[in-house]
Amino acid sequence: xxxxxxxxxxxxxxxxxxxxxxxxxxxxxxxxxxxxxxxxxxxxxxxxxxxxxxxxxxxxxxxxxxxxxxxxxxxxxxxxxxxxxxxxxxxxxxxxxxxxxxxxxxxxxxxxxxxxxxxxxxxxxxxxxxxxxxxxxxxxxxxxxxxxxxxxxxxxxxxxxxxxxxxxxxxxxxxxxxxxxxxxxxxxxxxxxxxxxxxxxxxxxxxxxxxxxxxxxxxxxxxxxxxxxxxxxxxxxxxxxxxxxxxxxxxxxxxxxxxxxxxxxxxxxxxxxxxxxxxxxxxxxxxxxxxx
Amino acid sequence: xxxxxxxxxxxxxxxxxxxxxxxxxxxxxxxxxxxxxxxxxxxxxxxxxxxxxxxxxxxxxxxxxxxxxxxxxxxxxxxxxxxxxxxxxxxxxxxxxxxxxxxxxxxxxxxxxxxxxxxxxxxxxxxxxxxxxxxxxxxxxxxxxxxxxxxxxxxxxxxxxxxxxxxxxxxxxxxxxxxxxxxxxxxxxxxxxxxxxxxxxxxxxxxxxxxxxxxxxxxxxxxxxxxxxxxxxxxxxxxxxxxxxxxxxxxxxxxxxxxxxxxxxxxxxxxxxxxxxxxxxxxxxxxxxxxxxxxxxxxxxxxxxxxxxxxxxxxxxxxxxxxxxxxxxxxxxxxxxxxxxxxxxxxxxxxxxxxx
Numbered sequence: 001x002x003x004x005x006x007x008x009x010x011x012x013x014x015x016x017x018x019x020x021x022x023x024x025x026x027x028x029x030x031x032x033x034x035x036x037x038x039x040x041x042x043x044x045x046x047x048x049x050x051x052x053x054x055x056x057x058x059x060x061x062x063x064x065x066x067x068x069x070x071x072x073x074x075x076x077x078x079x080x081x082x083x084x085x086x087x088x089x090x091x092x093x094x095x096x097x098x099x100x101x102x103x104x105x106x107x108x109x110x111x112x113x114x115x116x117x118x119x120x121x122x123x124x125x126x127x128x129x130x131x132x133x134x135x136x137x138x139x140x141x142x143x144x145x146x147x148x149x150x151x152x153x154x155x156x157x158x159x160x161x162x163x164x165x166x167x168x169x170x171x172x173x174x175x176x177x178x179x180x181x182x183x184x185x186x187x188x189x190x191x192x193x194x195x196x197x198x199x200x201x202x203x204x205x206x207x208x209x210x211x212x213x214x215x216x217x218x219x220x221x222x223x224x225x226x227x228x229x230x231x232x233x234x235x236x237x238x239x240x241x242x243x244x245x246x247x248x249x250x251x252x253x254x255x256x257x258x259x260x261x262x263x264x265x266x267x268x269x270x271x272x273x274x275x276x277x278x279x280x281x282x283x284x285x286x287x288x289x290x291x292x
Numbered sequence: 293x294x295x296x297x298x299x300x301x302x303x304x305x306x307x308x309x310x311x312x313x314x315x316x317x318x319x320x321x322x323x324x325x326x327x328x329x330x331x332x333x334x335x336x337x338x339x340x341x342x343x344x345x346x347x348x349x350x351x352x353x354x355x356x357x358x359x360x361x362x363x364x365x366x367x368x369x370x371x372x373x374x375x376x377x378x379x380x381x382x383x384x385x386x387x388x389x390x391x392x393x394x395x396x397x398x399x400x401x402x403x404x405x406x407x408x409x410x411x412x413x414x415x416x417x418x419x420x421x422x423x424x425x426x427x428x429x430x431x432x433x434x435x436x437x438x439x440x441x442x443x444x445x446x447x448x449x450x451x452x453x454x455x456x457x458x459x460x461x462x463x464x465x466x467x468x469x470x471x472x473x474x475x476x477x478x479x480x481x482x483x484x485x486x487x488x489x490x491x492x493x494x495x496x497x498x499x500x501x502x503x504x505x506x507x508x509x510x511x512x513x514x515x516x517x518x519x520x521x522x523x524x525x526x527x528x529x530x531x532x533x534x535x536x537x538x539x540x541x542x543x544x545x546x547x548x549x550x551x552x553x554x555x556x557x558x559x560x561x562x563x564x565x566x567x568x569x570x571x572x573x574x575x576x577x578x579x580x581x582x583x584x585x586x587x588x589x590x591x592x593x594x595x596x597x598x599x600x601x602x603x604x605x606x607x608x609x610x611x612x613x614x615x616x617x618x619x620x621x622x623x624x625x626x627x628x629x630x631x632x633x634x635x636x637x638x639x640x641x642x643x644x645x646x647x648x
Contacts, residue, residue: 035424086624092423093370094623097563100556101619108613116608224435224552227428235424266439269432273417276429280420 015249019242022229024200030173031193037099040223041106046202047209076198228268344469351476353577359530365568367523368503373430376437379550381535386454396459400536411528441547453546566631575630
C-alpha cells in the first residue's frame with residue numbers, strides 16, 4: 001500500500017511536469033497548427049541555460065530563473081520568425097520536417113556546447129520542503145516541482161482568460177480567418193505563442209532537471225513523450241494536456257513500479273495507438289469536420 | 293528503326309498514353325541504357341572496396357527511400373516508422389536464414405513480405421487518421437517495434453544480435469563488396485522499374501488522387517482503406533527488402549541502427565530528393581549517404597590534424613547539426629528537392645539561350 005501511494009505521488013508529480021511541457025506544445029498547435037517536434041530541445045535549451053547561469057556563472061537562482069525565461073521567450077520568438085514564418089500555408093509534411101530538422105539542429109548544437117553528460121543543478125531547495133504523510137515522503141524536489149507547476153498552470157489560466165494577448169491567442173486558435181478580419185495581428189500571435197511555448201518548455205525543463213538532473217538526450221526525448229500526452233488529452237485542449245500528462249505520468253510510474261522498467265517508456269505509445277484507434281481526436285479534442 | 297524523337301518546344305500530347313510514357317524522348321532511353329551498362333560493366337571493376345561500400349549503402353538506402361516516397365510523396369501518408377520497418381526486414385531475413393536455413397534469394401523476398409504485413413498492421417490507423425494524427429501513430433509504431441526488437445528475446449536474441457550465414461544464390465557465393473554490388477543494384481533496378489510502372493497504373497493514379505484530396509478521391513469511387521493499406525504494404529515491402537539486403541551485407545544484425553533517427557534520415561532523403569519523384573528518392577539517398585560519409589571523414593580528418601586537442605570532437609553532434617541544417621535549408625529554399633533543381637538545370641540547357 002505504501003509502495004502504491006508512493007508511486008501515486010511520484011506519478012502525479014512527473015505527470016504534472018509532462019502536462020506543463022505538453023501545454024507549450026498544445027499552445028503552438030492551437031495557434032498555428034504546427035506540430036512541434038523540437039519541443040524537447042526547447043525544454044533542454046531552457047534547462048541548460050539555467051544550469052550554465054547557476055552552476056558556471058554563479059548567478060543567484062531567482063535571477064537566473066528570470067533570465068532563463070526571458071532568453072527562452074526570445075529563442076521561441078526567433079525560431080518562429082526565422083523558420084516557421086516562411087512556411088505559413090505550406091503543406092503539413094514540410095512543416096513537420098522543418099521542426100524535425102530544427103530538433104536535430106538544436107540537439108547537435110547543445111551536444112557540442114555541453115556534451116552528453118549528466119549534470120545536476122546546485123542544491124538550492126530548502127530541506128523543509130520535504131513533506132511526510134504517514135509512511136510516504138515527498139522529497140523536496142517533487143514538492144518544488146509541484147509548487148512551480150501549479151503556480152504556472154494558474155498563471156497561464158489567468159493569462160488566457162483575462163489578458164488581451166491571451167484572448168487574441170484564443171481567438172486565433174478558434175478561427176484564424178475570423179480573428180484576422182476582426183483586427184487581430186495573427187502573425188504576432190504566432191510569434192507570441194512560440195515565445196510562450198518556449199518559456200513554458202524552459203520551466204518544465206528546469207523542474208525536470210531539479211528532479212532527475214539534466215542530460216541533452218534525456219530531456220530531448222521528453223519532447224517525444226509529449227505526443228502520447230497530447231493525444232490522450234486532445235491536441236487542442238490545454239486542460240486536456242494537463243490531465244493527459246497526469247494520466248501518462250501515473251501510467252509510466254505504475255508500469256515502472258509493478259511490471260518492468262524497460263516497458264515504462266513504451267507503454268505511453270501503446271496507449272496512444274489504442275486511443276487513436278478508439279477516439280481519433282483524443283479525450284478532449286475537438287472533432288474536425290472536413291469538407292472537400 | 294523509327295527516327296529519334298526530340299523534346300518538342302511545347303506540349304503536343306494528344307493522347308493519354310503519351311502522358312504516361314516513361315521516356316519522353318529516345319535520348320532519355322538511350323542515356324538510361326548507357327547508364328545501366330556503365331553501372332554494371334564498368335563501375336564495379338574500377339572502384340576500390342571503399343567506393344563499392346559507399347555505392348552499396350547508397351543502393352540499399354535508395355530501395356528503402358523509393359518505398360517511402362511511394363507512401364509520402366505519392367499517397368500523402370506521412371510515416372515516421374520507416375527505420376523500424378527496415379529493422380523488421382533485417383531481422384526477418386536474419387531469423388529466416390538462421391532458424392529455417394533459407395537461402396538468401398528466398399529469405400530476402402520473404403522478409404519483405406513479412407515487413408509488408410507488419411506495415412499493413414501499422415497502416416490500419418490510417419483509415420481514421422490523417423495528417424498529424426497519422427504521423428504520431430507511426431511514431432508510436434516506431435517505438436513499439438524498436439522495443440519488440442530488443443525485448444522479444446526468444447526471436448531476436450535481444451541485444452546480442454544475430455549473425456547471418458554467407459549469402460549464396462543458386463550455389464554462387466555472394467561475398468565481398470563486388471558481388472554484393474551486383475545483388476544490390478539488380479534489386480534496385482527491379483524495384484525502381486516496379487515503382488515507376490506502379491505509378492503509371494490505376495493503383496498509382498489512385499494513390500495520387502488520395503494524396504491530393506482523400507475525401508474527393510473517395511467520392512470518385514476509390515476505396516480509401518484498401519488503397520491506403522496497399523500503399524503502406526508496398527512501402528514497407530521496399531523497406532523490408534532493403535532491410536534484408538542490409539542484414540546480409542552487414543553480416544550481423546542488432547537493433548541499434550533502426551532507431552527514430554534512421555526514420556528521420558529516410559524522410560530527409562525523400563524530402564531533399566524530391567517528394568513524388570522516384571528518381572528524386574535516389575538523389576536523396578545519394579545525398580544523405582554521402583553527407584554522412586563526408587561528415588565522418590571530415591571529423592576524422594580534424595581529429596587527426598589535432599588542431600583543437602582540448603575539444604573532444606565527436607561525430608554525433610556535428611552530424612546531427614549538419615543534418616538538421618540540410619533539412620531546414622532544403623525546406624526553406626528548395627522544397628521540391630534535388631529532383632526540381634535537376635529539372636531546372638536541364639530545362640535551362642534545353643531552352644538556352646532563352647532560359648529563365
